[in-house]
Amino acid sequence: MIKILKIIFLIVLFSTNKAYSMIEIDITRGNLDPLPIAVSPLFQDDKSKKNSINEIKTENVGSEISLVVENNLKTSGLFNPLSKEAFLQKPDIAHLKPRFEDWALIKAQALITGKVTIEDKKLKVEFRLWDILAGREMMALAFTTVPSNWRRVGHIISDKVYERLTGEKGYFDTRIIYVSEEGPKTARVKKLAIMDQDGFNTKYLTLGNELVLTPRFNPTSQMVTYLSYFKNLPRVYLLDIETGTQEVVGDFPGMTFAPRFSPDGKKIIMSFAKDGNSDIYTMDLENRIVERITNHPSIDTSPSYSPDNRFITFNSDRSGFQQIYVMKSDGSNVKRISFGKGLYGTPVWSPRGDLIAFTKLHKGKFYIGVMRTDGSGERLLTENYYQEAPSWSPNGRVLIFYRETKSNDKGEGFSAKLWSIDLTGYNERQVQTETDASDPSWSSLLSN
Amino acid sequence: MNFSKSFRNTFLVILLSLIVSACATKKTTTTVEGQMQGDVYTGTDTVKYLADGVPDRVFFATNESILTTKSRDTLRKQANWLRENSSINVVVEGHADERGTREYNLALGERRANAAKDYLITYGISADRISVISYGKERPVDSGSNPLSWSKNRRSVTVKAN
Numbered sequence: 001m002i003k004i005l006k007i008i009f010l011i012v013l014f015s016t017n018k019a020y021s022m023i024e025i026d027i028t029r030g031n032l033d034p035l036p037i038a039v040s041p042l043f044q045d046d047k048s049k050k051n052s053i054n055e056i057k058t059e060n061v062g063s064e065i066s067l068v069v070e071n072n073l074k075t076s077g078l079f080n081p082l083s084k085e086a087f088l089q090k091p092d093i094a095h096l097k098p099r100f101e102d103w104a105l106i107k108a109q110a111l112i113t114g115k116v117t118i119e120d121k122k123l124k125v126e127f128r129l130w131d132i133l134a135g136r137e138m139m140a141l142a143f144t145t146v147p148s149n150w151r152r153v154g155h156i157i158s159d160k161v162y163e164r165l166t167g168e169k170g171y172f173d174t175r176i177i178y179v180s181e182e183g184p185k186t187a188r189v190k191k192l193a194i195m196d197q198d199g200f201n202t203k204y205l206t207l208g209n210e211l212v213l214t215p216r217f218n219p220t221s222q223m224v225t226y227l228s229y230f231k232n233l234p235r236v237y238l239l240d241i242e243t244g245t246q247e248v249v250g251d252f253p254g255m256t257f258a259p260r261f262s263p264d265g266k267k268i269i270m271s272f273a274k275d276g277n278s279d280i281y282t283m284d285l286e287n288r289i290v291e292r293i294t295n296h297p298s299i300d301t302s303p304s305y306s307p308d309n310r311f312i313t314f315n316s317d318r319s320g321f322q323q324i325y326v327m328k329s330d331g332s333n334v335k336r337i338s339f340g341k342g343l344y345g346t347p348v349w350s351p352r353g354d355l356i357a358f359t360k361l362h363k364g365k366f367y368i369g370v371m372r373t374d375g376s377g378e379r380l381l382t383e384n385y386y387q388e389a390p391s392w393s394p395n396g397r398v399l400i401f402y403r404e405t406k407s408n409d410k411g412e413g414f415s416a417k418l419w420s421i422d423l424t425g426y427n428e429r430q431v432q433t434e435t436d437a438s439d440p441s442w443s444s445l446l447s448n
Numbered sequence: 449m450n451f452s453k454s455f456r457n458t459f460l461v462i463l464l465s466l467i468v469s470a471c472a473t474k475k476t477t478t479t480v481e482g483q484m485q486g487d488v489y490t491g492t493d494t495v496k497y498l499a500d501g502v503p504d505r506v507f508f509a510t511n512e513s514i515l516t517t518k519s520r521d522t523l524r525k526q527a528n529w530l531r532e533n534s535s536i537n538v539v540v541e542g543h544a545d546e547r548g549t550r551e552y553n554l555a556l557g558e559r560r561a562n563a564a565k566d567y568l569i570t571y572g573i574s575a576d577r578i579s580v581i582s583y584g585k586e587r588p589v590d591s592g593s594n595p596l597s598w599s600k601n602r603r604s605v606t607v608k609a610n
Contacts, residue, residue, distance in 0.1 A: 213554075258551040258554070278559075322552055410592070
């Protein structure tokens, strides 16, 4: 359905300087002092501007790309992009050799410069990252792609800069799959939707004829698993977002729900409900072999694998109320890990392996929090009237979730929106979507 | 003088709003008392009838799937009706309120629908005449965000399938 533009990046390192640099960002703490960075518009000559209009209806794609980068860096909360009005040096000259004194004068500590050309239906981009205080180049990269991919170029530059300055992989060249919601609460129309991480390029993957819930990305491919009420039979489905092919997963005599991929992408783990009891099952996508993982008269749901495939965290009410458990991936050694006050749900293992994010309900409030995988070190990141279902950014530094507002007796005032928050508990912000939205799932990095 | 006038006006507004809110509180309390027992809905607002005197739904306490005395009474009426109309099959829909995580609520709705189904079976209705479906919190009947609305939404509804 969605055609993913396959792109080949010819990454040419033309003068990477790995020498000691003074700039460094610590992302393990709430960053109250974001790094001042100047993102110069990428230079584009007049001939290229003409081609740019023909190809992608945008005259100054160099400037547009720099805005993508600037917006990404700003929303990360780690950077403070400076106003372009204060820039003294022209983009083409800055890209060749910045006058560091000029950039230091406006308090920039880092500078991004670049150059784009569009020729023969190819978009060529080169960019450089400069350390202003040390007065040297930190990184230089160039790549070539199709012109319509220009936003992705911005995301890739953002990832490279983030990685160079924080020492960790970025999360900008990623997408979010979610459920788009419209209409009154009693007859909500829900569609699968996908967008770039920054809210652009929204596409709807289903028409809204049947209820769809809880889409999740395969961490290794362009596959999605979700729950669909097609023909009023709630079942777990697989969707290839490149080809649009859909198929029901497994022929279970009852509802299958709460699907998620294993980290290697080879299995789907999900709940199967029959005769009032929900247990956890896996299905191998290659040979379609189904394995029962839990066998307990309580509700067992919301399973999530550890990144090494060795453990599973899940939600169960076997103690009488919803709590979080961890077991070996064969179902043995079940241990309860949540012991705080309140109810716990939607555990999801961090891609770094060290933490489990969850939803907590206590005294009528909902919290998104994290705890270590043995249940210690519980930390609540955000409190609200209603919010749930965190999903990790691929680098394990940010959580995206959805939040609902209270409605009055007539159902007015209700909304469902996506929000994100850093693992530090700082930098909480709404993620823009075209419609109301819920059940977000963050993809892996599209390029590495 | 201006000051004292505006002060007086403000005072009036505060006083008025206190009276209004006092009325509102009183009103809600009585409504809730009349229509809920514990937090189980006992009213008839949303109830439809499969036949004369045969209510289509039963209500549950928060996080519960236990049938109350009243629910069992309703389900016995449904069982009688099903016995008299042996050609009719039904779907029992299980629902939850909006104050829980989506996935757990799907499981809870399924548990509630099966509690109703099992009771119908106990009263002699063949299991193959009854299918179940859980909608979790996806299909509330009342869109309010208050305890009374939630109590109406924690339900299982028996619907004719043919």
